[in-house]
Structures are given as C-alpha cells and as structure tokens.
Amino acid sequence: MVRAYTQEHVYRHPWDRVTTAVWRKFTDPDTHAVLSHVLDVHTLQQRIEPASGRLHAVRSITIRSPPLPFLLRRVLGQEAVVCHCVESTEVNARGRTMEIVTRNASLRGLLEVEERSFYWPHPERPKEWTAFRQETSIRCKPLAAVAAVAEKVEQRCAERFQQNSVKGREVVERICKYLEAEASSASAISC
Known part of the structure; x- marks a missing residue:
C-alpha cells in the first residue's frame, strides 16, 4: 500500500527570495533548533547546463527518526534509526521554477519515501x-x-513528515524575512 499526501502553501515573498531561503535552510545557524532531526547535509554534485542555465544539485541528508513504533523497535532492535536521503534539485531561473525530489537511500527494504x-x-x-x-x-x-x-507505520511516518514540513516552511519564512530586512538595509545605505 502506498500513501500519498499533498500540502500547499503560499509564501508572501517573491520567488527569488523564497528559493534563496530554501538553499539556506540547512546552513542557517538557527535552523538546527527547529529541524533537530536533520543531522548532516552535504552537497555531492552541482552543475549548470550552459544552454538553458538550469542548475542541478544533489545533496545527501542524514536524519534521525522519531521513536519507532513498538513492532519496528522489536524488528530493528533500537528505539530510533538514522536514515540517509538523497535530494535532487533543479532550478530553472529563466522559467522561475524549482523542483526538489528527496528519497530515502537507506532502509529501502523497510520503507520507501x-x-x-x-x-x-x-x-x-x-x-x-x-x-x-x-x-x-x-x-x-x-x-x-x-x-x-x-x-499504522505509514500513518505515523506521514504525520512526522507533515510536522517536519510545517517546521521547514517556518524556517524558510524566517529566512525570507531576514533576506527582506537585509535588502531593505542595503537599499537604505545606498541612498
């Protein structure tokens, strides 16, 4: 059985600011307090297509799961697990779109996300x-x-993903406000 969920949101910030904030989400010093399940992020590959100007990037993300349901604790012999994910990003600056696809690389025999x-x-x-x-x-x-x-396992995972999604949007909103203030300060100084 596959469960599918869709969430939508409107950022009241321009596309350039939001996508910049998304790129900074994991490197911002205040993010760890909100996204404490994210243990590590590394850029594995980055390239720009010269003809189209599209940016392609691949990152590895290591996360810690919440406490596992009883049955999974018994099967795995542990309270929580560390999961490695691969995030592929494509940014089309001319078309003003950004798509990010994240898949788990570990635990695929147990769970595919x-x-x-x-x-x-x-x-x-x-x-x-x-x-x-x-x-x-x-x-x-x-x-x-x-x-x-x-x-039950799928529902618990989905609930956790939805909670983390809300936290991620909060981080992007906070960084957008920081970038907006930064841009306002820069324009006030140049006047």
Missing part, C-alpha cells in the same frame, strides 16, 4: 508571492501483508 517539492511564482501575484506544493508518498514494504500494521 519520496518527497517532491515545487516552487513557482504565484499566478495571481507573480512578482510578490511564491506558490509551493509538496507531494509525499510513503510505502511500508515488508509489512504490506499485515495491512493494519503497515497502515
């Missing part, structure tokens, strides 16, 4: 706001035969 995030100028206020959509699919593999257990 894919998260897709899209950022684009809001259709009603394209110079001022940014539209965001996040699609998450979760599949608990070996427990599929025991549907009730699989459903």
Whole structure:
C-alpha cells in the first residue's frame, strides 16, 4: 500500500527570495533548533547546463527518526534509526521554477519515501508571492501483508513528515524575512 499526501502553501515573498531561503535552510545557524532531526547535509554534485542555465544539485541528508513504533523497535532492535536521503534539485531561473525530489537511500527494504517539492511564482501575484506544493508518498514494504500494521507505520511516518514540513516552511519564512530586512538595509545605505 502506498500513501500519498499533498500540502500547499503560499509564501508572501517573491520567488527569488523564497528559493534563496530554501538553499539556506540547512546552513542557517538557527535552523538546527527547529529541524533537530536533520543531522548532516552535504552537497555531492552541482552543475549548470550552459544552454538553458538550469542548475542541478544533489545533496545527501542524514536524519534521525522519531521513536519507532513498538513492532519496528522489536524488528530493528533500537528505539530510533538514522536514515540517509538523497535530494535532487533543479532550478530553472529563466522559467522561475524549482523542483526538489528527496528519497530515502537507506532502509529501502523497510520503507520507501519520496518527497517532491515545487516552487513557482504565484499566478495571481507573480512578482510578490511564491506558490509551493509538496507531494509525499510513503510505502511500508515488508509489512504490506499485515495491512493494519503497515497502515499504522505509514500513518505515523506521514504525520512526522507533515510536522517536519510545517517546521521547514517556518524556517524558510524566517529566512525570507531576514533576506527582506537585509535588502531593505542595503537599499537604505545606498541612498
């Protein structure tokens, strides 16, 4: 069984600011207090397509899971697990879109998670706001035969992903406000 979830949000900031904040999300010093489950982030690859100007980047992200459900604790013999994920990003600056796809690289025999995030100028206020959509699919593999257990595991994972998604949006909003203040200060000094 695969569970799919979609969340949408409107950032009341321009696309350039939001995508800059998304890039800074894991490096901002105040982020760790909010996203404490993120243990490590490394850029593995970055390249720009000369013809289109599109940026492609791949990062590894290491996270710590919340306490596991009883059955998984028994199977794995531990309270929580460390999971390694691969995040692939494509930024189309000319078309003003950004897509991020994150998949777990470890624990795939137990659980498959894919998260897709899209950022684009809001259709009603394209110079001022940014539209965001996040699609998450979760599949608990070996427990599929025991549907009730699989459903509980998937639901618990989904709840955690939704909570972390809210926290991630809060971090991006905070960084956008910081960038806005930074831009205002710079323009006041140049006057």
